[in-house]
Amino acid sequence: MDLKLDAEDLNTCVSCGLCLPHCPTFRVTGEEAHSPRGRIALMRQVHHHNAPVTDEVLDAFSSCVQCRGCEPACPSGVPFGRLIERTRETLADERIMTSVWQRVALKSLAWPALIRFGSLLLAFAQRLRLVPRRLGVPAQLPIRRAPLVASGRDVYLFTGCVMDAWQRDTHLAAQRVIEAAGFGVTPTGNLAPCCGALHLHSGLARDTKRLAARMIAKLDDQPILVDSAGCGAAMKEYGGLLRTDEARAFSSRVYDIQEWLAQYVERLPRIEPLALRVAVQDPCHLRHVQRVHNATRTVLQPFVKELVELDDDGLCCGAGGAYSVLQPQMADKIRRRKLASIELAAPDIVASANPGCSMHLASGGVETLHPLEIVDRALREA
Ligand code: SF4
Numbered sequence: 001m002d003l004k005l006d007a008e009d010l011n012t013c014v015s016c017g018l019c020l021p022h023c024p025t026f027r028v029t030g031e032e033a034h035s036p037r038g039r040i041a042l043m044r045q046v047h048h049h050n051a052p053v054t055d056e057v058l059d060a061f062s063s064c065v066q067c068r069g070c071e072p073a074c075p076s077g078v079p080f081g082r083l084i085e086r087t088r089e090t091l092a093d094e095r096i097m098t099s100v101w102q103r104v105a106l107k108s109l110a111w112p113a114l115i116r117f118g119s120l121l122l123a124f125a126q127r128l129r130l131v132p133r134r135l136g137v138p139a140q141l142p143i144r145r146a147p148l149v150a151s152g153r154d155v156y157l158f159t160g161c162v163m164d165a166w167q168r169d170t171h172l173a174a175q176r177v178i179e180a181a182g183f184g185v186t187p188t189g190n191l192a193p194c195c196g197a198l199h200l201h202s203g204l205a206r207d208t209k210r211l212a213a214r215m216i217a218k219l220d221d222q223p224i225l226v227d228s229a230g231c232g233a234a235m236k237e238y239g240g241l242l243r244t245d246e247a248r249a250f251s252s253r254v255y256d257i258q259e260w261l262a263q264y265v266e267r268l269p270r271i272e273p274l275a276l277r278v279a280v281q282d283p284c285h286l287r288h289v290q291r292v293h294n295a296t297r298t299v300l301q302p303f304v305k306e307l308v309e310l311d312d313d314g315l316c317c318g319a320g321g322a323y324s325v326l327q328p329q330m331a332d333k334i335r336r337r338k339l340a341s342i343e344l345a346a347p348d349i350v351a352s353a354n355p356g357c358s359m360h361l362a363s364g365g366v367e368t369l370h371p372l373e374i375v376d377r378a379l380r381e382a
C-alpha cells in the first residue's frame with residue numbers, strides 16, 4: 001500500500017536504536033513493534049513491499065502516543081511525527097483506522113455551542129455520580145463559566161475547544177498574568193474554535209487544514225499566545241501543513257504563553273514567592289516538539305519557593321490528546337512511570353502546561369495546575 005510517505009523521511013532511519021529508551025510504549029512492553037525503529041520498519045514493509053496491514057501492524061501504529069520523544073533522541077534527525085501522521089492519514093483515508101464515532105466526535109470540536117451544551121450535560125451527570133473517574137474528565141466540571149473579556153489588542157489568547165469548556169479558569173488566570181505584565185489581551189473565543197491537533201493525530205489532516213485556514217483568515221497581525229502545549233505545537237506547524245506563505249507567517253506569530261512571557265517576566269511585580277515545592281512536568285509537545293520547556297522554569301522560578309525536576313528525562317505521561325481514551329490500558333501503564341517520578345520528587349503540586357496531561361495526571365491522583373495559574377495565585381495572594 002502506498003502510505004504516501006516521503007522516501008527520504010523513511011530512509012533516514014539507520015536502525016541504530018538510540019531512540020528506544022525514549023519511547024514510552026517500548027519502555028512499557030519492550031516489544032520492537034512498540035518502538036520508533038519497529039514502527040518505521042513496519043512502515044517500510046507496508047510502503048515498499050506491499051505487506052498487509054494486519055491487526056499487529058495496526059496495533060503498532062495506533063499504540064504510538066505521538067509524543068515525539070524519539071525525535072530529539074535521534075542522531076539522524078528522523079521526522080517521526082511526520083511519518084506517523086502521514087501513515088495514519090492514509091489508513092484513515094482507506095477507512096482502516098479512525099472509527100465513525102471518532103470522526104463524529106472530532107467534527108463536533110469545531111462547534112463551540114455544541115461543546116458547551118455537551119459539557120453542561122456532563123457537568124450535571126457528574127453531580128449525579130454518573131461519570132466514572134477513569135474517563136479522566138476533570139472533577140466538578142463547571143456549570144457556569146466566568147466570561148473572558150478583551151482588555152486590549154496587544155496579543156491574542158487562543159482559547160480553543162474542550163479546554164475552554166472544561167478549564168476556563170486556566171485561561172482567566174493566564175489572561176490576568178499577561179495583563180499584569182502590561183499587555184492588553186484579546187481572547188480568541190469563536191474566532192478560532194479549534195486548532196485541529198486531535199484531528200491530525202487521528203489521520204484527519206483535511207479537517208485540520210480546514211480549521212487552520214479558517215483561523216489564519218480570522219486572526220490578524222498580533223502575537224498569538226497559547227496556554228495548551230498540544231494546540232501551540234499544532235499551530236506552529238500550520239506552515240508545514242498548508243505550505244503557503246500566509247500559513248508560515250501565521251505560525252511565526254504563535255508562541256507558547258510561557259515562551260512569550262519569559263521575555264517579559266521582569267515586568268511582573270516582585271513579590272514574596274509562594275511557599276510551595278513545585279515539580280515541573282514537561283508536556284511532550286512543549287519539550288520535544290516546540291522545544292521551549294525551559295521557559296516554564298524562567299516563568300515559575302521567581303514565584304515559588306522551590307522548583308524540582310522529575311528524574312525521567314521528559315518521558316511522556318501517556319495522555320497524548322485522546323490517547324488515554326482510545327488506549328486506556330497502555331496510557332495507564334505509561335502514567336505509572338510518571339507517577340513514580342512524581343512521588344520521588346514529593347512536590348506540593350505539579351505544574352503542567354498542557355490540559356490533556358493535567359487531566360490524565362489528575363485522574364491518577366496528582367494535583368496539577370498550569371504554570372501561569374501558579375504565577376497568578378502568587379500575584380493574587382501578594
Ligand atoms: S512518538 Fe512517542 S510513542 Fe510514538 S514512537 Fe516516538 S517516542 Fe514512541
Ligand code: SF4
Pocket residue numbers: 012013014015016017018019020036037070073074075076077078
Ligand atoms: S529513528 Fe533515529 S534513533 Fe531511532 S532507530 Fe532510527 S535512526 Fe536510530
